[in-house]
Amino acid sequence: MYGHLCGSTVHLGGGAREIIYDTGFFGRPKDDYLELTLIESVYLHYKGRITVELDGKDLDLEDLIYKSSRRMDNFEVKYIVYKDLRERGYYIKPGVTDFRVYPRGGRPGSTPSKYFVQALSERQILPLPQLIRQVETTDNLKKEMILAVVDEESDITFYSTKLRSMKGESKKISLNNDIRASLLEDRVIVWDIQETQNLHNELLYGKPLDEKRLHLSLIEAAYLQVNGLIIIRDSKKDVKNNILAPDIFAEQAAIVDPDFPLKLAVYKDLRDQGMVVKTGYKFGSHYRVYKKVNSKSKMKHSEFLVHAIDNDHIFNLPQLSRAVRLAHSVRKQMIFAWKAGNNIRYLEIGRIKM
């Protein structure tokens, strides 16, 4: 077939509909021609199925790639993703993100598309607000939003992204109020061994340092404090009953850890939803989260890693890769959480094979 390069499309004349569209769903049929994107054109040229001319001269593949690269941002990265999916049997159409992709075995006209795919170079940045808009649009259309990240060596990693809720099933138990605790540098100590055991064994708060003391993290202490369960004293003051009010405690915690207010908001939401939340330090995330734990002895594998981010966070893709890969390697789901008004929203990002 013979085509003509026209801006950022290639027009194929008579017969193209039957030969090119009907056999592979390339291009968009117009009244008397078939319109191909640059990506489709390069692919069909590479396959030897079309010739493309400009100003009366045939373009070889190298020429056509040069022109495409100049006429379209990110051409090479998008082409790598297109070619990969196409050669593995997927039908692809242009879409609101880069590509609408049909499910395996499905095809345009008879099946709805399943995925919205966005192709990114690992060097691009991905602002959270932009990603959210895309995921919401995709959700509204009942599609799955997929990020296809092309690394420096042209390997592709696919990530599925979805907004989700977080809901746990841990029992709530009541405690004696006013448990005695002290702030010591960047952690809090509960002194009463009896209360220590209840807090730790039944609700999984803190870690026992010995038979006498339980260490709470600043986050845990703040949450228990605002719920009226513990009373925190300041160990830096000589008067033993120098009680720290919740706002003063939160202020001091924010000096030690500038992310404290954000992390506390996420922690509070997860605990309020019945999940058990522990530090994720060993996994490089803020929290590891359990859907259900009824006692320490029955503590299972945590299902989630949750990382709190600002609502204008900008994802750096190598860092995202590291977080998701690590979660994957320990069989957990990677969740990013941020504040949207008075609510916390959750985005799950996972590697998928396509």
Place this chain on the structure above:
Amino acid sequence: MYGHLCGSTVHLGGGAREIIYDTGFFGRPKDDYLELTLIESVYLHYKGRITVELDGKDLDLEDLIYKSSRRMDNFEVKYIVYKDLRERGYYIKPGVTDFRVYPRGGRPGSTPSKYFVQALSERQILPLPQLIRQVETTDNLKKEMILAVVDEESDITFYSTKLRSMKGESKKISLNNDIRASLLEDRVIVWDIQETQNLHNELLYGKPLDEKRLHLSLIEAAYLQVNGLIIIRDSKKDVKNNILAPDIFAEQAAIVDPDFPLKLAVYKDLRDQGMVVKTGYKFGSHYRVYKKVNSKSKMKHSEFLVHAIDNDHIFNLPQLSRAVRLAHSVRKQMIFAWKAGNNIRYLEIGRIKM
């Protein structure tokens, strides 16, 4: 035993040498008393082996911890590490880092200490220059430098740190010079299928996009270019033989990737040392590195992840945790690399069990 709190030490009187020092190597024997650190004192108080008084009044454990926390930075974190190691059978003395630790079965007086341990809260930052000085000092004394990082919930992760060299055994083969390549956005294409196969199959450069083209990363292209193996043309210019000089190419690459000069310096050193270097994107590091690869078909598991950092880099401990944990989970060693004058230096950081 009865002791007296004196500044940031506790002094034990007559008989302490036999009862406390000789049985457990706590403290430093002086002429007529035994001097304990605050950490040793709190530990012995908790064990019920000593009583400590100040101004004629006995201090209970809570009081002694309060006082210690006010008299010593980071007391709680150091105490957590001390107690953990001590209770697992290690003898510990104060040292240039926080602790000198004797090997299992070893003891002060009869065995040299084996580890220098530094205790850190996960919230502390760790500047590379400071870490290097410590590791060099430790190396000179033939000890191992260990970081003990205490997370928010008082769990400890131990990291061994050592300076090392990187040397590979990959064969060097000669190639035809002046292979034709083009820069396209953020990657380089080699067009000649014959040269493509040699570059890729024998030296593991790049990734074939199809049977006609090989993609090189910017780093690979720059390295091959300065070694005179490829000639890179700029696809954005219409004249096909518009050749990019190495300095111009490097300039353009640094626009796409600000870390380019640093990453190239590390890449060059590793390749010059006979290692095979590929992108580490999937692992969130700059490179995955193979000691020996003789052909694509015999490509093995890569042994290292290498991440290039500035020589004034400041480690954030949760990020360090994530990198090391991920390397560990894929059975690779995590290496950080930086420029020191005209050389590249390498620091291996790995989790260890103590």
